[in-house]
Amino acid sequence: xxxxxxxxxxxxxxxxxxxxxxxxxxxxxxxxxxxxxxxxxxxxxxxxxxxxxxxxxxxxxxxxxxxxxxxxxxxxxxxxxxxxxxxxxxxxxxxxxxxxxxxxxxxxxxxxxxxxxxxxxxxxxxxxxxxxxxxxxxxxxxxxxxxxxxxxxxxxxxxxxxxxxxxxxxxxxxxxxxxxxxxxxxxxxxxxxxxxxxxxxxxxxxxxxxxxxxxxxxxxxxxxxxxxxxxxxxxxxxxx
Amino acid sequence: xxxxxxxxxxxxxxxxxxxxxxxxxxxxxxxxxxxxxxxxxxxxxxxxxxxxxxxxxxxxxxxxxxxxxxxxxxxxxxxxxxxxxxxxxxxxxxxxxxxxxxxxxxxxxxxxxxxxxxxxxxxxxxxxxxxxxxxxxxxxxxxxxxxxxxxxxxxxxxxxxxxxxxxxxxxxxxxxxxxxxxxxxxxxxxxxxxxxxxxxxxxxxxxxxxxxxxxxxxxxxxxxxxxxxxxxxxxxxxxxxxxxxxxx
Numbered sequence: 001x002x003x004x005x006x007x008x009x010x011x012x013x014x015x016x017x018x019x020x021x022x023x024x025x026x027x028x029x030x031x032x033x034x035x036x037x038x039x040x041x042x043x044x045x046x047x048x049x050x051x052x053x054x055x056x057x058x059x060x061x062x063x064x065x066x067x068x069x070x071x072x073x074x075x076x077x078x079x080x081x082x083x084x085x086x087x088x089x090x091x092x093x094x095x096x097x098x099x100x101x102x103x104x105x106x107x108x109x110x111x112x113x114x115x116x117x118x119x120x121x122x123x124x125x126x127x128x129x130x131x132x133x134x135x136x137x138x139x140x141x142x143x144x145x146x147x148x149x150x151x152x153x154x155x156x157x158x159x160x161x162x163x164x165x166x167x168x169x170x171x172x173x174x175x176x177x178x179x180x181x182x183x184x185x186x187x188x189x190x191x192x193x194x195x196x197x198x199x200x201x202x203x204x205x206x207x208x209x210x211x212x213x214x215x216x217x218x219x220x221x222x223x224x225x226x227x228x229x230x231x232x233x234x235x236x237x238x239x240x
Numbered sequence: 241x242x243x244x245x246x247x248x249x250x251x252x253x254x255x256x257x258x259x260x261x262x263x264x265x266x267x268x269x270x271x272x273x274x275x276x277x278x279x280x281x282x283x284x285x286x287x288x289x290x291x292x293x294x295x296x297x298x299x300x301x302x303x304x305x306x307x308x309x310x311x312x313x314x315x316x317x318x319x320x321x322x323x324x325x326x327x328x329x330x331x332x333x334x335x336x337x338x339x340x341x342x343x344x345x346x347x348x349x350x351x352x353x354x355x356x357x358x359x360x361x362x363x364x365x366x367x368x369x370x371x372x373x374x375x376x377x378x379x380x381x382x383x384x385x386x387x388x389x390x391x392x393x394x395x396x397x398x399x400x401x402x403x404x405x406x407x408x409x410x411x412x413x414x415x416x417x418x419x420x421x422x423x424x425x426x427x428x429x430x431x432x433x434x435x436x437x438x439x440x441x442x443x444x445x446x447x448x449x450x451x452x453x454x455x456x457x458x459x460x461x462x463x464x465x466x467x468x469x470x471x472x473x474x475x476x477x478x479x480x481x482x483x484x485x486x487x488x
């Protein structure tokens with residue numbers, strides 16, 4: 001049952017908002033009761049920051065094994081501290097598991113009488129492909145039509161950070177960002193577009209240097225009203 | 241059995257590796273170059289020999305080490321707080337291990353194999369440049385990708401090299417755990433030793449994900465390193481011509 005909940009955290013994004021935020025520690029003895037979800041999800045994360053240190057030795061040992069398996073000499077000067085550095089780097093690149101939306105959003109929602117499109121575009125995004133553990137990176141454009149509540153602008157970028165610093169699939173990442181904003185603000189509509197380059201396609205496999213993957217999530221008015229969608233897409237394209 | 245074979249590999253590495261992909265003291269004997277001003281001091285003979293007999297990883301080595309690398313990746317996934325049993329991650333350890341072996345496939349190849357046939361005698365002594373060679377490497381400090389472009393120029397001395405071989409040399413040396421400075425130098429030295437040209441210039445311009453995705457997080461920074469050997473080092477006009485042509 002624990003694993004099922006973990007799957008919901010970063011696995012199926014089936015639109016049930018509450019399960020989006022269900023973050024739990026993968027290894028604690030806690031059994032998560034579905035009725036308690038609403039309370040627990042605000043406080044628990046699947047990886048607590050304090051545990052990062054205690055997890056380092058196991059990660060280091062794993063990286064040493066990898067280096068040896070690749071035929072490298074782990075005693076040479078350049079590689080001496082590489083397992084430690086690589087383990088810390090990997091923890092940093094997956095720090096999105098530490099954080100919950102409510103931690104960063106709780107304070108910065110304001111009542112404003114604004115009902116026009118708000119866009120934050122060209123948010124640099126770096127994530128890890130969950131299939132190959134290789135980076136993919138690109139830009140995120142977010143737009144929403146507020147319904148009396150606006151959010152601090154940097155919070156949109158922070159939402160991107162939380163969800164992108166994980167083992168991700170670009171489609172799921174797009175949807176998670178859109179759903180998070182939707183749930184937090186209840187706006188009239190949310191639109192998220194991500195354009196990324198996947199190193200797993202560029203550096204290996206099919207090796208197409210210039211390919212980019214574009215995914216989008218349109219919720220609410222952006223889904224129903226083509227004019228709103230057009231306006232958003234026109235405004236986010238202008239930089240290119 | 242796997243362990244002892246790995247130990248053997250490691251042992252050989254200790255001798256050759258410190259020259260191949262470790263410390264590179266840069267003193268290489270270039271036959272035919274005068275002593276004045278060129279770095280042709282006492283031969284770093286281990287570099288010369290090891291260039292010819294590099295430690296290679298074979299395809300069987302790859303297959304044999306795959307399970308242990310995959311198991312290490314499973315440990316890493318769990319250590320990061322993920323659930324290795326969820327659908328998206330089920331085969332990830334294997335994929336990540338294969339991907340990592342691909343990113344270090346430079347250890348499987350020898351310069352000698354790649355170059356042996358494609359050196360031709362041509363009566364050409366003007367500069368030959370191959371530029372904008374896409375390069376992908378792995379930072380040996382953080383195991384995170386480095387990517388960028390390599391520009392190579394050389395002044396042949398009656399012997400020219402097949403053009404794609406320059407790109408193949410880049411591939412062999414970049415598909416390893418690297419440091420950009422060392423990569424640049426290894427490419428230059430390999431061309432020098434293969435062709436004995438009048439001069440070689442190599443410029444590598446790369447983005448380091450370890451600086452972009454983590455740490456100091458500077459998105460637009462690029463690192464540029466260059467190695468100029470022979471005439472490129474001594475004659476500023478040649479160097480200028482090379483640098484101008486790669487900019488255009």
